[in-house]
Amino acid sequence: MRRFLFGPVNSRRLGRSLGIDLLPFKTCSLDCIYCECGWTTDKTLQRGELVPTSAVLAELDDHLSAGQEIDYVTFSGAGEPTLHTGIGVIIGHMKQHYPQFKVAVLTNGTLLGDPMVQAQLTRADLVVPSLDGATEAAFRDICRPAAGLAVQSVIDGIASFRRGFPGLLLLEIFVVPGKNDSPAELAALKRAALRIRPDAIQLNSLDRPAPFPGVTPPGADHLQSIRDTFHPLPVQAVRRREKGEPAPWSNAVVFAEILKALERGSTTLGRLSVVSGIREGDLAKTLAQMASQALVHYDSDSSQVRLRH
Numbered sequence: 001m002r003r004f005l006f007g008p009v010n011s012r013r014l015g016r017s018l019g020i021d022l023l024p025f026k027t028c029s030l031d032c033i034y035c036e037c038g039w040t041t042d043k044t045l046q047r048g049e050l051v052p053t054s055a056v057l058a059e060l061d062d063h064l065s066a067g068q069e070i071d072y073v074t075f076s077g078a079g080e081p082t083l084h085t086g087i088g089v090i091i092g093h094m095k096q097h098y099p100q101f102k103v104a105v106l107t108n109g110t111l112l113g114d115p116m117v118q119a120q121l122t123r124a125d126l127v128v129p130s131l132d133g134a135t136e137a138a139f140r141d142i143c144r145p146a147a148g149l150a151v152q153s154v155i156d157g158i159a160s161f162r163r164g165f166p167g168l169l170l171l172e173i174f175v176v177p178g179k180n181d182s183p184a185e186l187a188a189l190k191r192a193a194l195r196i197r198p199d200a201i202q203l204n205s206l207d208r209p210a211p212f213p214g215v216t217p218p219g220a221d222h223l224q225s226i227r228d229t230f231h232p233l234p235v236q237a238v239r240r241r242e243k244g245e246p247a248p249w250s251n252a253v254v255f256a257e258i259l260k261a262l263e264r265g266s267t268t269l270g271r272l273s274v275v276s277g278i279r280e281g282d283l284a285k286t287l288a289q290m291a292s293q294a295l296v297h298y299d300s301d302s303s304q305v306r307l308r309h
């Protein structure tokens, strides 16, 4: 029986992703009103070995040595994964024994200013911190943080992490209509994002019932206008694949999104994957198709991509 691993699940962004949950339910530094796991029962900033690291490693070895077909191993689950002090050892184990798999960390960003946490995450391929409010009022209203957490220190921490982190960083913003979508709140979020300099922003919204009554998803047009307010920062496309819709790599809308992203200059397959929200395997097929139509130049050996003029 698996205690710490779940999935793999298919994700448009990460492909086949095996989840690791390092926390007793539900241990977190925040208690977000939209959290799909329900209320936080242990709200804390205190790090610790919250489940035995050796047991997580044994379960990973047991699972991965069977020859899994996955793209990412992703730290996520019901709580904040950086609260676990063994996360660096587990990432190091993955890199040493299973370098064929990429490592992603989904985090609420509250501990990223801690030099120990920064060092422990440095070998991850992708880190996805969230920032739902950039004013103290919105942060408290949406995220209901543990005592002692202030939004400015969270923003400073994410920005500090970004400066030293060699991997890809995707900043996730959960849009809660009425709480963080006013012009003033969006301007504060944009200022914070400009400071953090993520590879891309991802806007998220409610797609399942929230524990807090009254949390609703924004309409598609509203989400698109919010996306526009972050210009010139790259924001992942706000669209879900509809039932029966052709695979993303044959869709003209996806072609247009990729061409728009490349207008900023040449990039790598990994970075373009984060900006477009399309997993690398699908994106490589898309790019080969676009290259055959003389739309882009894609060098699969160096993973460099650029517009073809």
Ligand code: SF4
Binding pocket: 028, 029, 030, 031, 032, 034, 035, 036, 037, 040, 077, 078, 079, 080, 108
């Ligand atoms: S940070 Fe994530 S796990 Fe923690 S309360 Fe918010 S949504 Fe839930």
